[in-house]
Amino acid sequence: MATRETTMPDDARDRGMVSIIGWATAIVIATGFIIGAFAGYSDAIAIRGGTPLPVWLGPLVALAFCGAAFTLYARHHRATWRQWSARKRRYGLAIALLALIGGIVGAWFSVQLPHDQGPFEAMRADAFSPAFAIGASILWVVGLAAGMFFYHRAIDDHEQRAWLWAGLAGWYAFVFPAPAWWALHRAGIAPEPDVMLLFLVSLVVNSLVYLWLKFR
Structure with a gap:
């Protein structure tokens, strides 16, 4: 714990x-x-x-x-x-x-x-x-x-736990939409994937989870 x-x-x-x-x-x-x-x-x-x-x-x-x-x-x-x-x-x-x-x-x-x-x-x-x-x-x-x-x-241990879970949440925020967006683009349904937009979404999710776990 x-x-x-x-x-x-x-x-x-x-x-x-x-x-x-x-x-x-x-x-x-x-x-x-x-x-x-x-x-x-x-x-x-x-x-x-x-x-x-x-x-x-x-x-x-x-x-x-x-x-x-x-x-x-x-x-x-x-x-x-x-x-x-x-x-x-x-x-x-x-x-x-x-x-x-x-x-x-x-x-x-x-x-x-x-x-x-x-x-x-x-x-x-x-x-x-x-x-x-x-x-x-x-x-x-x-x-x-x-x-x-x-x-x-x-x-310390408390902040490390918050950081690790936040990093995982940020990774999920990238790994879920990125392949789907890429596949839709290859089919001509969606525009070309924007890597910086995906990065910013991941960063926002990472920050929110980190702040919630650290200061709750």
């Missing part, structure tokens, strides 16, 4: 963890927003016939903001981080790494979008540059592997 850790953190440590994870996530989101804002403004200028901003300007400003924000973040949370156990540090590191990778890929995606296409149009069209495709693929595979390594070393 799965059990939780016998020593539970007190309210102060719980608030410390929420603050550390929450602020790190907020910084990553804000960094991506800055890049997207620069890209959107530059596209608007180009549509009106003006000279767009340099492509590197948005990422440079966002990188400067991200560096400054994380410097202040590290100083503010240094004491809380030192109070954490090794397991909690690995957990925080895994979450931060995965959030950072997601932020980088999302920001890069927004920068390389053609000004006449939205994100959903670009995902369904041949709009990716080779550099983005290769870089995002490497970040996804290597970063996810590293994040999962730290994550699985940090979780």
Whole structure:
């Protein structure tokens, strides 16, 4: 039977963890927003016939903001981080790494979008540059592997059980519709299978089951 850790953190440590994870996530989101804002403004200028901003300007400003924000973040949370156990540090590191990778890929995606296409149009069209495709693929595979390594070393029995059942549910959400969709497409009844749509459905199911089992 799965059990939780016998020593539970007190309210102060719980608030410390929420603050550390929450602020790190907020910084990553804000960094991506800055890049997207620069890209959107530059596209608007180009549509009106003006000279767009340099492509590197948005990422440079966002990188400067991200560096400054994380410097202040590290100083503010240094004491809380030192109070954490090794397991909690690995957990925080895994979450931060995965959030950072997601932020980088999302920001890069927004920068390389053609000004006449939205994100959903670009995902369904041949709009990716080779550099983005290769870089995002490497970040996804290597970063996810590293994040999962730290994550699985940090979780307890309760969270491991939630993760395993969530992974199985996500697999079912993919393995049931994928062959059926493929067969219907081969018969000319359905459009070509969309692997990213199937992935997103699997991811949503995985997340819902994980959150329900972890926090119920």
